Amino acid sequence: MLKTRIIPTLLWKNVGLVKGIGFDSWRRVGSLLPAIRVYNTRQVDELILVDITATDEHRSPDFETVNEISCECFVPFTVGGGIKSTQDIKELLRCGADKVAINSAAFKSPQLISEGAQIFGSQCIVASIDAKKNSRGKYECYSNSGKKNEHIEVGEWAKKLEELGAGEILITSIEQDGTMKGYDTNLIRTITKVVSIPVIASGGAGNYEDMYKAIEKGKASAVAAASIFHYTQQTPMEAKEYLATKNVPVRITKISQDDHSSDRGLVLGLF
Amino acid sequence: MQIVVIDYGMSNLGSIGNALSECGAENVIIANDPKELKSATHIILPGVGSFKDGMDNLVKFGFKDAIRDAALVDKVPILGICLGMQLMADKGYEGGEVDGLGLISGVVDKLKPVNKQEKIPHVGWNEIYCKQKNPIFEGIPDGTDFYFVHSYHFIPKKKSNILSETPYCGNFVSSIVSDNIYGTQFHPEKSQRPGFQLLRNFIKL
Structure with missing residues (x-):
């Protein structure tokens, strides 16, 4: 059976690992490579790495850093931030990314998704959506790290992205992100109701039960989380053990009997 | 030992x-020149992308005949990974009908979900469950998880080429074998411990 994935998200800004609240108040929480080295030895299913300032600074993705990461990273990983062309995608895949996450550029040029899917296959094109509820209670899409309202309803945009050839959707609630108050399961369900590709839930995980709700109520195929792993004692491995007790299929490798206590609050713990 | 990874x-x-x-x-040599296959003791054919682009590039770089010679005539152990495995087929249907390398008889077609819970791509x-005993799975028990990311799968003509199956879309073929020729739909290089075990087994062949 295909397992539900637990995916730590690492956001970086000038090689520093950061985390914010509601896409704001960015705080430096460590360095990228040491964090990856720790996750390597743990049973994380995938990693998502996003360069959060690339689009705003009109930069291309930082290929050199991705190359360095891939030399160290034995976990499948997705890279996002600043991707504007199929050349960028090609370069990132060559640098070792398994998948790329595209957000802002898809609004300006939806053909980037279709061309990317055609050349590299849908399986490596993750369409990322950052969403916020408007005053009428509808979820709207935002680009440029949550700064620009694209005035498109999320369900509509998700369907469009699937039609264009996206292989997965990464949905992040801007309002919940970094709060550790739980995922917005309604938002996740809004997406999973209208698409048949896998959906990765993101934004708001504070405990393992939140993850369970995103999977059970939101119908997510995977859950991404950052703060919970940066700031608390909770670990990806324990998350899986908890989910297993709720009959969620997860990958627990029995060969490894390592003590995984050292990845608690792993990033802050490095200082 | 000379392991050649085809670029x-x-x-x-x-x-x-x-x-x-x-x-x-x-x-380990990363080779973009087909001549480098001559000295190989082991060959790895990786790959991400569509069948058509993959084949076009193999032909363009002059690898098609060199790979066939190494695998079929010189009998060098070769491992195709993901798209690399798919390209070993006679034909693929991603991006139109395209001829493959023809190393193991079969075709590559899109996965078909058997229920609503099954999403495509399979990510x-x-x-994996082995259908025959083979040294490449030495030390890897049935039911071990490997990492997959694909929408298409290899449908071999002969049952004897099926090395393992995976429970999705009605049990698809997740690895194939024909003598010295191996293919895995999953990514051993991304599958951590069991993946490394498989690679170790391969380089021991």
Whole structure:
């Protein structure tokens, strides 16, 4: 059976690992490579790495850093931030990314998704959506790290992205992100109701039960989380053990009997 | 030992190279010249992308005949990974009907979900169940999870080429074998411990 994935998200800004609240108040929480080295030895299913300032600074993705990461990273990983062309995608895949996450550029040029899917296959094109509820209670899409309202309803945009050839959707609630108050399961369900590709839930995980709700109520195929792993004692491995007790299929490798206590609050713990 | 990883512009070579070094491989060469296959003791054909682009590139770089010679005439152990496995087929249907390398008889077609819970692409960790005993799965028990990320799958003509199956879309073929020729739909280089075990087994062949 295909397992539900637990995916730590690492956001970086000038090689520093950061985390914010509601896409704001960015705080430096460590360095990228040491964090990856720790996750390597743990049973994380995938990693998502996003360069959060690339689009705003009109930069291309930082290929050199991705190359360095891939030399160290034995976990499948997705890279996002600043991707504007199929050349960028090609370069990132060559640098070792398994998948790329595209957000802002898809609004300006939806053909980037279709061309990317055609050349590299849908399986490596993750369409990322950052969403916020408007005053009428509808979820709207935002680009440029949550700064620009694209005035498109999320369900509509998700369907469009699937039609264009996206292989997965990464949905992040801007309002919940970094709060550790739980995922917005309604938002996740809004997406999973209208698409048949896998959906990765993101934004708001504070405990393992939140993850369970995103999977059970939101119908997510995977859950991404950052703060919970940066700031608390909770670990990806324990998350899986908890989910297993709720009959969620997860990958627990029995060969490894390592003590995984050292990845608690792993990033802050490095200082 | 001379392990040649074929570079035809379709894959992330860094992670395969690193995984091989972690597995104790010496002399790993990333080759974009078909001549380099001549000295290979083991060949790895990786790949990410569509069947059509993959084949176009293999032909363009002059690898098609060199790979066929090495695998079929010189009997060098060869491992195709993901798209690399798919390209070993007679034909693929991603991006139109395209001829493959024809190393193992079969076709590559899109996965077909058997229920609503099954999403395409098939992304993530899933189990493998061996259909025959083979040294490449030495030390890897049935039911072990490997990492997959794909929408198409290899349908071999002969049952004897099926090395393992995976429970998704009505049990698809997740690895194939024909003598010295191997293919895995999953990514051993991304499958951590069991993946490295498989790579170690391969370089021992």
